[in-house]
Amino acid sequence: MKRTKIILEDNDIPRQWYNIMADMPTIPKPPLHPATKKPVGPDDLSAIFPMALIEQEVTQERWITIPEEVLDCYTLWRPSPLYRAHRLEKALDTPAKIYYKYEGVSPSGSHKTNTSIPQAYYNKQAGIKRIATETGAGQWGAAISLAGVFFGLEITVYMVKVSYNQKPYRRISMETWGASVYPSPSTLTNSGRAILEKDPDSHGSLGIAISEAVEDAATHKDTNYALGSVLNHVLLHQTVIGLELKKQFELAGDYPDIVIACCGGGSNLGGLSFPFLYDKIHGRELRVIAVEPESCPTLTKGQFRYDYGDTAGLTPLLMMYTLGHDFVPPGIHAGGLRYHADSSLVSQLTHDRLIEARAYHQTEVFTAALLFSKSEGIIPAPESSHAIKCAIDEALLAKEEGKEKTIVFSLSGHGYLDLTAYSDFLEGKIIDCSFPEDKIKEALQRLPVID
Numbered sequence: 001m002k003r004t005k006i007i008l009e010d011n012d013i014p015r016q017w018y019n020i021m022a023d024m025p026t027i028p029k030p031p032l033h034p035a036t037k038k039p040v041g042p043d044d045l046s047a048i049f050p051m052a053l054i055e056q057e058v059t060q061e062r063w064i065t066i067p068e069e070v071l072d073c074y075t076l077w078r079p080s081p082l083y084r085a086h087r088l089e090k091a092l093d094t095p096a097k098i099y100y101k102y103e104g105v106s107p108s109g110s111h112k113t114n115t116s117i118p119q120a121y122y123n124k125q126a127g128i129k130r131i132a133t134e135t136g137a138g139q140w141g142a143a144i145s146l147a148g149v150f151f152g153l154e155i156t157v158y159m160v161k162v163s164y165n166q167k168p169y170r171r172i173s174m175e176t177w178g179a180s181v182y183p184s185p186s187t188l189t190n191s192g193r194a195i196l197e198k199d200p201d202s203h204g205s206l207g208i209a210i211s212e213a214v215e216d217a218a219t220h221k222d223t224n225y226a227l228g229s230v231l232n233h234v235l236l237h238q239t240v241i242g243l244e245l246k247k248q249f250e251l252a253g254d255y256p257d258i259v260i261a262c263c264g265g266g267s268n269l270g271g272l273s274f275p276f277l278y279d280k281i282h283g284r285e286l287r288v289i290a291v292e293p294e295s296c297p298t299l300t301k302g303q304f305r306y307d308y309g310d311t312a313g314l315t316p317l318l319m320m321y322t323l324g325h326d327f328v329p330p331g332i333h334a335g336g337l338r339y340h341a342d343s344s345l346v347s348q349l350t351h352d353r354l355i356e357a358r359a360y361h362q363t364e365v366f367t368a369a370l371l372f373s374k375s376e377g378i379i380p381a382p383e384s385s386h387a388i389k390c391a392i393d394e395a396l397l398a399k400e401e402g403k404e405k406t407i408v409f410s411l412s413g414h415g416y417l418d419l420t421a422y423s424d425f426l427e428g429k430i431i432d433c434s435f436p437e438d439k440i441k442e443a444l445q446r447l448p449v450i451d
């Protein structure tokens, strides 16, 4: 059985990013200053972001031109391939057509280079010397470390401690590309030291690591901060995925009924789905599904409220689905999905019912990952495997209903640096953490009050 691969030419890389704010029925409420609780202005953000990115954060222009220097880097791995998963379809005996857009072909192994490259570019343009950032599973840290090499920036990475220990190869990739990597919570920042004082054994969280990186950037003039997900400009950059995908579906003479992606902060989901949501907003029928872990169920069990992006409350307040900024999710293997909140854009679109959300447990996700890798060969990232599980469920439902359906999911990264997780699963060591209801309830009580 042949695997259908739909590839584009080099000059088919999109020249512009798509900004969904031009078309959303409801624009998200503005970010608020953490101290005054008033809307933040560009000046509030300029201590940690270059102006070009601040503009992209707020603009409602539909199309944003991609700089030539960024396009040059994109050609290293873009356009990324779209595959039809014939063997998976056969294994499931489904009438559904399953496609996946594979972002694991990027040098760092995930979609995150789509935004690390432009972020490094705009910071370099602004005369910045160093970027401080956080990383969960290490995918973002690796992506920004590589971008730092291309544009001559120093990179400092605060890596969530549980991943630092579980995923040494990602740390080594970052160091190979020249970055300095510290386990978070660290003793280098006030935020890190405060956490360690309360809990010396803290295994960290993205929220804590963000506090450390923001503090580092805010206290050094030549240093800016960069975020790998959540923010509007990050999702904007990721739309190269969905724009390519639309062209690929045209080539294949097909169009999706269901578009699926895992959701940590929402960037691969936004990147894949926004160009299709444009069609949905303009009357075309299709479903977009965000998939998250049952142990960190932001969209399915969180509240749509203003909250901080980090644990210490240093970042602006964003209007988003949240489990509470000091909620520390269990140490599951899909580290990239352990974030207490979600992008404002994805949250608003979910609130407006343009995006659906669902949550799965770890073991059923790994079971799906094994079936996928035995059918298609690629070992998927544990994060992406959430999307695989959902695609499989939808394909099985199509079989039950006897319906032909076209399903596409984002294979946001490969899992070749996550083999410890697979080994744990194969040895039966991966268990389902139940939904941490009490801890979430407590954290939600500490949400900031906005009047």
Ligand SMILES: *Cc1c(COP(=O)(O)O)cnc(C)c1O
Pocket: 110, 111, 112, 139, 140, 228, 229, 230, 262, 263, 264, 265, 266, 267, 268, 269, 336, 337, 381, 383, 384, 412, 413, 414
């Ligand atoms: C970081 C990451 C995710 C989750 O982040 P989003 O911003 O929600 O896309 C998903 N998959 C992979 C492979 C990742 O590295």
